Amino acid sequence: MPSFASDVKNELSRTDTERECCQTAELAALLRMGASMVTDGELGLGLRFEAASAAVARRVIRLLRTMDAAIETSVAMERTPQLRRRTYIVNIAAGEAVTPLLTRLGFLEAGTLRAGTDMELIRKKCCRAAYLRGAFLGGGSVNRPEASCHLEITAKSATMGRALHTLLRRLHFPVGLTDRRDTYVVYLKEGDAVMDFLALIGAEEAAEEIEVARNLKEVRAQVNRLVNVETANLQRAVDAAAGQLAAIERLAAAGRLVSLSEDLRETAEMRRAHPEITMAELAALCHISKSGMSHRLRKICTLAEEV
Ligand SMILES: [Zn+2]
Structure with a gap:
């Protein structure tokens, strides 16, 4: 060659x-x-x-x-x-x-x-x-x-x-x-x-070939960075969901789920039923805003810490 x-x-x-x-x-x-x-x-x-x-x-x-x-x-x-x-x-x-x-x-x-x-x-x-x-x-x-x-x-x-x-x-x-x-x-x-x-x-053609290859390298690096950011976001969501599920199980084990407010109980049940979904998807399922869902989940975690 x-x-x-x-x-x-x-x-x-x-x-x-x-x-x-x-x-x-x-x-x-x-x-x-x-x-x-x-x-x-x-x-x-x-x-x-x-x-x-x-x-x-x-x-x-x-x-x-x-x-x-x-x-x-x-x-x-x-x-x-x-x-x-x-x-x-x-x-x-x-x-x-x-x-x-x-x-x-x-x-x-x-x-x-x-x-x-x-x-x-x-x-x-x-x-x-x-x-x-x-x-x-x-x-x-x-x-x-x-x-x-x-x-x-x-x-x-x-x-x-x-x-x-x-x-x-x-x-x-x-x-x-x-x-x-x-x-x-x-x-x-x-x-x-x-x-x-x-x-x-x-050698204009050769110069251009190098430029094209350099642009490609740059685009690939950008894509990699984006993929890394997305992977990190996904990992954060998974970690958060795991934390919420642990809190819910703790409350359940202590017999505290029944005494929660209706909103919190509904949230806990939804999270148990859908452990893999993001908080935004959970909020949509419960027909509330994302910040409302965030607030509820934080509350559940705080209550679990008190058990
Ligand atoms: Zn000359």
Whole structure:
């Protein structure tokens, strides 16, 4: 069964990014998350990108082609037998086109690799969303809507982890950062934040699914509360009726029932005949008001205490 996270990635990889600035930002984030440089002797630099799903691999290839039609790519699939997981490898062949591409992405400066924070790429608001989409596609995960809210992006470098943390904080997300061994995880735990993030990066459907699940959870909690209140009321009525019956039996045992006023005697007989009904129903049977019935029953209980 595909996970919710992979559904989200499928949705994201179908989104259209028309602006060139955003395409560059998204591709840069994707490559930062899952690419490594490969040097191939005289041919120069190549890239190897590892994607967790075919959709993400296709997205990378599409973005690469849009940026530069001359880029040569090939795809391979690798299986990790222990984890029963497939990894899709996008190989970007070493060649003349790679260096200009990496320079454009800001990864190379004067021919050397730069582990920058891509600040130039995310100056514009539209590009920030695109950059975060790339980061999520490259290393994101999110709980399914029925579970507790949790979204995280796992970066392989401290620089990228911190860059994502800073960017999300600037966008006012309540974001956390933690390192697990060699990975750096930025995460969101609040439902509203998870929904806002998904909507921001273009996963509107996923955001809506979470909202629907959250509403359902709320309605269920309300129903439970109501049922609990009703159960408590019912229990109180049962306890009260038991107390009244005990009082009546006590009066009967002492031979005091016959000496009660007619009203009280009628009430006692009715209660004995209908031990399970509520006080309101008892009042209706005796054709008196609820407060009148309450008064009579209290009187019976007081008299029984005196026995
Ligand atoms: Zn843009």
